[in-house]
Amino acid sequence: MSQGFAIVLSGPSGAGKSTLFHRLKEDFPQLLFSISCTTRPPRPGEKDGVDYHFYSQELFHHGIQRGDFLEYANVHGNFYGTPKAPLLNAIQKGRIMVLDIDVQGARQMRTLLPPDFLQDHMEFVFVAPPSLEILEERLRKRGTETPESLKRRLENARKELEAWPEYQYLVVNDQLDKAANELKAILLAATCKTQRRTWPTTP
Amino acid sequence: MSQGFAIVLSGPSGAGKSTLFHRLKEDFPQLLFSISCTTRPPRPGEKDGVDYHFYSQELFHHGIQRGDFLEYANVHGNFYGTPKAPLLNAIQKGRIMVLDIDVQGARQMRTLLPPDFLQDHMEFVFVAPPSLEILEERLRKRGTETPESLKRRLENARKELEAWPEYQYLVVNDQLDKAANELKAILLAATCKTQRRTWPTTP
Numbered sequence: 275m276s277q278g279f280a281i282v283l284s285g286p287s288g289a290g291k292s293t294l295f296h297r298l299k300e301d302f303p304q305l306l307f308s309i310s311c312t313t314r315p316p317r318p319g320e321k322d323g324v325d326y327h328f329y330s331q332e333l334f335h336h337g338i339q340r341g342d343f344l345e346y347a348n349v350h351g352n353f354y355g356t357p358k359a360p361l362l363n364a365i366q367k368g369r370i371m372v373l374d375i376d377v378q379g380a381r382q383m384r385t386l387l388p389p390d391f392l393q394d395h396m397e398f399v400f401v402a403p404p405s406l407e408i409l410e411e412r413l414r415k416r417g418t419e420t421p422e423s424l425k426r427r428l429e430n431a432r433k434e435l436e437a438w439p440e441y442q443y444l445v446v447n448d449q450l451d452k453a454a455n456e457l458k459a460i461l462l463a464a465t466c467k468t469q470r471r472t473w474p475t476t477p
Numbered sequence: 478m479s480q481g482f483a484i485v486l487s488g489p490s491g492a493g494k495s496t497l498f499h500r501l502k503e504d505f506p507q508l509l510f511s512i513s514c515t516t517r518p519p520r521p522g523e524k525d526g527v528d529y530h531f532y533s534q535e536l537f538h539h540g541i542q543r544g545d546f547l548e549y550a551n552v553h554g555n556f557y558g559t560p561k562a563p564l565l566n567a568i569q570k571g572r573i574m575v576l577d578i579d580v581q582g583a584r585q586m587r588t589l590l591p592p593d594f595l596q597d598h599m600e601f602v603f604v605a606p607p608s609l610e611i612l613e614e615r616l617r618k619r620g621t622e623t624p625e626s627l628k629r630r631l632e633n634a635r636k637e638l639e640a641w642p643e644y645q646y647l648v649v650n651d652q653l654d655k656a657a658n659e660l661k662a663i664l665l666a667a668t669c670k671t672q673r674r675t676w677p678t679t680p
Contacts (some may be wrong), residue, residue, distance in 0.1 A: 405677035438676050443669045446678050456669050463666035466646045466659050473641050474608035475649050 278365035278395065278469040280308075281461060282373045284380050285401035286431035290447040291374060294401060298372065302461060306364050308373040311337070314352035318342035327357065345375060345382035365395050370461065377437040384440075397464045399457065400441035404448045406432060447468050480673040481568035481598065483511075484664060485576045487583050488604035489634030491612050493650040494577060497604060500576065500657035505664060509567050511576040514540070517555035530560065548578060548585035568598050573664065580640040587643075600667045602660065603644040607651045609635060 283293070299305055311327040313334050322328045334353045337343055346355030356373060364371040375383065380398060387396065403409040409431055413419055419427065438444050443460050447453040463467055464470070488494055502508055514530040525531045532540070537556045540546060549558030559576060562650050567574040578586065583601060590599065606612040612634055616622055620628065641647050646663050650656040667673070 326637050361540045400671070402676055435676070439671055441671055443666065444671045444674065444676060445669060446674075448678065456665060459662040459665035460669055462659060462662035463646065466648060466663055468603070468644055468647045471647045471649075473638070473647060473649065474606055475651065 276465040278368045278370065278446075279397060279464060279470060280361055280365065280373055280395060281374050281397045281399060281464065282286040282380050282383065283399050283401055284375055284377050284437070284441065286403070286409065286432070286434045287427065288413050288431065289401045290450065290453065291401050292458055293450065294445075294447070294454055295374070297450070298457060298461065301458045304369060306360075306369050307468040308356055308360060308371055311343070311346075311355045311357055312352060312355075312449060321386065329353075344387070345379035347376075348415055349376060365414060370465070377434045377440075380437075381440070394469050397443070397460065398441045399443040399445060399460055400438040401453070401457075402435060402438055403446050404446055406435065412414050479571065481571045481669040482600060482673060483564055483568070483574045483576055484515050484596060484602060484667065485583050485586065486602050486604055487578055487580050487637070487640070487644065489606070489612065489637045490506045490630065491616050491634065492604045492606050493653065493656065494604050496653065497648075497650070497657055497660055498575060498577070500653070501660060501664065503574060503642065504661045507572060509563075509572050509574040511559055511563060511574055514546070514549075514560055515555060517557075531555075547576075547590070548582035550579075550581060570634050574595045575670070580643075583640075584643070597672050600646070600663065601644045602646040602648060602658075602663055603641040604648050604650055604656070605638060605641055607649055609638065655662060 283291055283294075295307065307447070309323065309325075309327055311329050311334065313329055313331050316322065316326070316328050320326065331353070334355065337355065337357075338346060342358055343355035344358050344361060346353060356375060356379065358375070361371055361373070384392065403412065406428070410428055413424055413427060445453050445456045445460070486494055486497075498510065505589070512526065512528075514532050514537065516532055516534050519525065519531050523529065534556070536575050537558065540558065540560075541549060545561055546558035547561050549556060549566065559578060559582065564574055564576070586599070587595065588599070593661055606615065609631070613631055616627055616630060648659045648663070
């Protein structure tokens with residue numbers, strides 16, 4: 275039994291984060307996934323409380339003022355944020371929560387959260403493709419991108435990738451099995467950190 | 478490919494460190510094991526350079542003066558020390574070295590090594606039995622201890638065990654498979670730390 279904590283995963287889209295999330299569940303079925311809040315309207319098929327918590331502008335701004343978000347950003351007029359309460363709740367219950375957060379959001383968290391809280395309850399992992407060239411190749415092969423969207427994606431990826439040294443761990447998604455094993459090991463090792471354990475474990 | 482580093486394992490005798498060492502080799506066949514230097518005479522069957530590096534008092538003192546040891550101690554008139562050169566050599570070659578060091582030795586290393594070196598190249602893991610009572614039970618069952626040696630061992634174990642919060646990781650050896658998996662995960666996660674990786678990994 276170990277104290278609860280959260281693992282922040284960042285990395286450019288196309289690095290394979292969502293596939294890795296699913297692989298994590300194999301070894302950690304009790305894993306919780308953070309659900310973001312947003313003011314953008316639901317797309318067809320998206321469910322409130324499953325894909326996102328859909329907030330009105332007013333509710334979101336109220337949340338900002340109350341300090342309800344671990345991090346938030348305004349993207350083209352829509353707000354996106356990570357709610358604090360589910361994380362604190364998970365930690366209190368000794369659970370592990372995974373958060374998919376971009377580089378800017380992770381910076382906000384490292385700046386705003388108290389150092390003790392970061393040390394005790396947070397792990398920061400960057401997931402990267404082997405190189406920008408390989409990411410480009412992967413995105414091209416998908417065939418779902420227009421030349422403009424591909425260009426924008428790669429430009430964003432280039433900027434995000436510069437941030438990898440800010441993280442505690444780097445997982446390079448070259449072979450999926452290898453990357454999944456590394457991520458699983460990072461999670462299991464995180465449960466073994468002394469700040470999350472007690473001894474003796476039996477009376 | 479990751480930069481080399483060393484993993485220090487401490488814990489009372491009877492916690493199962495040597496069994497865990499062997500289990501580590503299953504996943505990390507390239508693992509190196511540090512061989513200590515000592516001034517005590519070889520016991521029957523012990524080989525120089527395999528079990529220990531057997532040093533004369535003069536050679537050992539010379540080594541102390543030159544700063545050749547990561548840590549050393551005088552135990553009942555015999556000196557024991559961990560040589561620095563093989564560790565630096567292993568790190569330079571990108572290898573992983575395991576060091577079996579007692580609590581006092583680990584304290585010396587944390588005090589004497591530069592903070593950057595500790596951050597970049599060292600991991601400290603404590604291996605503990607679930608409780609002192611269970612350790613006593615295990616040692617009794619072995620049947621190899623006299624009442625006096627059992628008492629001395631348990632007294633030493635009690636003191637060593639107080640040091641577990643000084644370490645980065647705590648592995649409780651309750652079930653061997655579980656403990657071995659945790660130790661393997663700590664090692665694999667250690668290879669994923671950003672200070673030991675570079676990106677991009679391909680040109």
